[in-house]
Amino acid sequence: MRAEAPAAETGVAQLTMVQAINQALDQALAADPRVLVFGEDVGVMGGVFRATDGLQARHGAERVYDTPLAESGIVGYAVGLALAGMRPVAEVQFAGFLYPALDQVLSHVGRYRHRTRGRFTTPLVVRAAYGGGVHTPEQHADSPEALLAHAPGVKVVVPSSPARAKGLLLAAIDDPDPVFFLEAIKLYRSTREDVPAEPYRLELGRARVVREGDALTLVAYGGMVEVCLQAAAVAAREGVELEVVDVETLVPFDEATVLGSVRKTGRAVVVHEAARTAGFGAEIAARIAEGAFFDLLAPVARVTGWDAPYPPFTSVEHHYRPDAARVLAAVREALLA
């Protein structure tokens, strides 16, 4: 039983990020018979965030379906599908529920190509909602990107807007390597943006300057890009032009773009919402400090979640996630240095 084909793929529409993701999945399913979409509650229900809404009706329960409640099983099963030539796109409801699957990620997803010298590969995508800011229950606001980034062989993509999400997801599904695709919950519905209706792919592995400036470089990804842009807007009112770089693909990391910006501005603040210690910001800061050392006018600062679990305590959770004020405080300090 298949529902009607989606509307013609022309023009643009104002979409939320979750709609853009839904459209990308829909188009990937339509374009490539190897694509399968599965996970907990992605079938009839259309996903806890509705990212897979309508896909089962349109593409059939053989290609869009629920799995049992077991994340290691989901990712391990995806590995098997990929080994056998499919293009699995798994959903894990929240990135904090990727933890049971980390064994599969670290032991297999990132290792298969290397250990078999290219004989076997695992082109799969795992999507997961991450991050805080919307009063989710405990462990629903985790940001484990650094753990994934430390698994060589795995790519890690974190989109920051609807249009980017669509193009990056389509590229990730086509990519010959496994891609973890982390979607900021905060961005799912908070804004809309023009998204071209036709399928398009955005290159993985490219950071982007999303706002130009000369005083300092803010480096961020996912949900923190918007926070950095807010900070930059405030600073601009005071006559200080901050450059904002959206990393977008954490691995492989686009060092050239980030260093290029910092060499120009001489100052950098790295922003993420994961805990600070051993977060991905450490990697970014270390690369800047090494690669742009002679251009740096101030220490590279990090504005991050604190070294504590994301607090499950509603009335104070907003103190955990960086906001424009915290970013600006770090900017001010760096500008004084």
Next chain:
Amino acid sequence: MRAEAPAAETGVAQLTMVQAINQALDQALAADPRVLVFGEDVGVMGGVFRATDGLQARHGAERVYDTPLAESGIVGYAVGLALAGMRPVAEVQFAGFLYPALDQVLSHVGRYRHRTRGRFTTPLVVRAAYGGGVHTPEQHADSPEALLAHAPGVKVVVPSSPARAKGLLLAAIDDPDPVFFLEAIKLYRSTREDVPAEPYRLELGRARVVREGDALTLVAYGGMVEVCLQAAAVAAREGVELEVVDVETLVPFDEATVLGSVRKTGRAVVVHEAARTAGFGAEIAARIAEGAFFDLLAPVARVTGWDAPYPPFTSVEHHYRPDAARVLAAVREALLA
């Protein structure tokens, strides 16, 4: 059926690291009835590295015993024992087999105290052998310390010698917080050192200057401390005095000692055998670059495993793990900067 008591606890003996660990476990079992030692093959067999050799005979099969083959189960079961007032000391044979337990680590071990505001705590120790250099089979040479370090609430200790291992392990078992204790396989039997026979505890959370110098600071832990000392010895022959800091406790990180050294020398090279990207060296480098910025004369370099899985290919695996030559190459570059 209990075997004879161990020899009187006086004097010192030349012990390997595995013997020192065995002694620490023995003394912890003797001193504290809450201590339990368990894991795969730790009972009759005494552990794949013999770290628990003789302990079951001496302390009984109720306190030293095998578990089923399931690492998530082992760590989760340890959490339960700790919640109920025991002092579990679990062995995971190789750190690469901690991966199935990462869910328990990230969801519970590091979170229980925080989420229950101190009502429930998980004072447990998980020991695991890590690192390469001895031609172990695939995935037996992994170094996942960065993953553990990114779990707030967890302490991470990596000893670099027999005497340190004994004192740190006894301290870890007594510690009110959960401690992951990573033992470099390369060090298990490679050297002996005088180890006091009586039980003693070395404070967690303290880095140590293990060799003084003024030209540059090498920062390392575990199996890389010896490599750094070798490099320092070579440099000394050329009249260059390198300072070597043994981090020892990765979390909580002793920033003061590390920064103190770098402020003095003005240069730093961070060394570990885990893959570079998002490795713990990034955290160390980021902290140095931030905290000692105005004293730095050269970029902070990292000498690490490459951004690839530890290769399972015997004849070339030694190209993965940093050695003195690679450390010295980085030192030379830093000294020229």
Next chain:
Amino acid sequence: MTATVRYVAEDGRALRELPLAREDLVRGYRAMRRARHFDERAVTLQRQGRLGVYPLFRGQEAAQVGASLALEPHDWLVPTYRESAAAITHGLPLETALLYWRSHPAGWSFPEHVRVLPFYVPIATQLPHAVGVAHAGSLRGEGWVVLAFVGDGGTSEGDAHEALNFAAVFSAPVVFLVQNNGWAISVPTERQMRNTVIADRAAGYGMPGVRVDGNDLVAVWDVVRQAVARARAGEGPTLVEAVTYRLAPHTTSDDPGRYRDESAAGERERAEPLARMRALLAGMGAWSDEYEEALLADLRAEFDAAVAAADAAPEPAPESIVEHVYAGMQPDQRRAWEALREG
């Protein structure tokens, strides 16, 4: 295929001699009624924005309350997020439960004397803990038994398997209570597993498995009581499957209309546990409308007081979010704490 234990028919008739005394039957009903009242009032509070996302347990009162009543106060209860009914039955103050669901820190630190582990989110991860707590009890001769809950969906996780096996191997005094409520969010039990008789798994682990009508308080209580007795006698774990039904949405954020036919709800409601128990008691002359009214008045007063107490809990300070990370505050947390304090 395992048979289902049942004592009371859906219409409240006793199907055979009941294994519980009349006072216990009344006590059981009262506890279920108290739980239902909590659930209903909690939903109202949630709608008023005075609780966060709340996982309802409507329809599962017999399973949760019956199992919990089989415990002694010094036994441990290991709940999932759905076990508010079980937790308050085993002694968790209503006020604490409310503060928990308000995501207020005062609700996360259960009182010292209450032997309930905290509600938790990551599915099935609590089961190995339950085995550890149970084994610690037998190693130290504490004599406590652990009652660990999990859902039908939760049985699919690796941790469920590892815990069952550990418990069997260590002969740990633990009772696993699977509430097979038909759904894991939108996934029906038939898509979660091929054999939907979860009790059938017990044999593989070498432990007894019992399937019980989870809407029959008498049956659940008695089956779990026997399992607890076995555990206490050192005979090891039991897997109990309580077949019940999630009458409500998964949580207050869920809309079951998206995935199940809610028009069949009426039929399901007829099988719900409170009416059955009330009919049984009424038939025995042990309950009346007056009793019910009096009980409800008490429950209202109790709940109102709990809400008032919860409302009085002082707001947490921002810097509290970096407290209790380690036993002693470490330098990184200290720095964060000071930054948060300055604001």
Next chain:
Amino acid sequence: MTATVRYVAEDGRALRELPLAREDLVRGYRAMRRARHFDERAVTLQRQGRLGVYPLFRGQEAAQVGASLALEPHDWLVPTYRESAAAITHGLPLETALLYWRSHPAGWSFPEHVRVLPFYVPIATQLPHAVGVAHAGSLRGEGWVVLAFVGDGGTSEGDAHEALNFAAVFSAPVVFLVQNNGWAISVPTERQMRNTVIADRAAGYGMPGVRVDGNDLVAVWDVVRQAVARARAGEGPTLVEAVTYRLAPHTTSDDPGRYRDESAAGERERAEPLARMRALLAGMGAWSDEYEEALLADLRAEFDAAVAAADAAPEPAPESIVEHVYAGMQPDQRRAWEALREG
């Protein structure tokens, strides 16, 4: 408790009519002999320092070979590290197997046409892959079946459970072959699980479970053949438990004297699978000492040629360790590659 399927007694007598033709019996014996020869020679090579740590399979030839012979060439075999016998029976060249155990990269890239997934280390993690490969086959109508191995110890891991459940739910064409060889390194099956009949777990998952004498080639082959037929017919997975014994140390690095009574080894050797099969064939007049000699001569020649081919494999370049991390070389790997090349 599941009964054990057996066709041939330990002394080689047929216990009932055999389900295999005479040529198949001979083929089966020859394949087992070939495997045994591989194992013995591999151990010798290891002692000479010409292989790395090697996991012996002595005693498990009937289980591995019998199961593998039940496959068609286009079926997939998913081994653990111990399944060298299964892998070479399903077409892995001896040379590749040797290079694998020499940890030479040329041994890790199995030939394109060989449908064997690589040996792997982390226990039980291959089982979800097997389900994925199987399900991909049925979705695409490939008609292939997957034979997935795991050990008694491996059944304790969460992934084993998740894979069994996924397979049952998706009705995936996969046969799980548990070799219950009595040991997981030093841990005997009795301490690994309380009910040591692993086939008893199948019912819980809603799939058939069969226990077979794992030292009886005929029984293993026939049982797996039936399971493969079921899978191919779309009837879903089967759990087969082959009861065998690890006659050898866990690996060439292990000393079983540390944990088991090796004086009982003689008795165990009597139950080993080759002698039994040879006695059966001899009794039928289908095998003789001359045949055996001729076969051994062939096997020696085949193995010698494989060693020679393996020895001729060129040494890997240092920079190869950072190749094949991603499909295209990325900047970080490029930098590493250049550094390694400069040396």
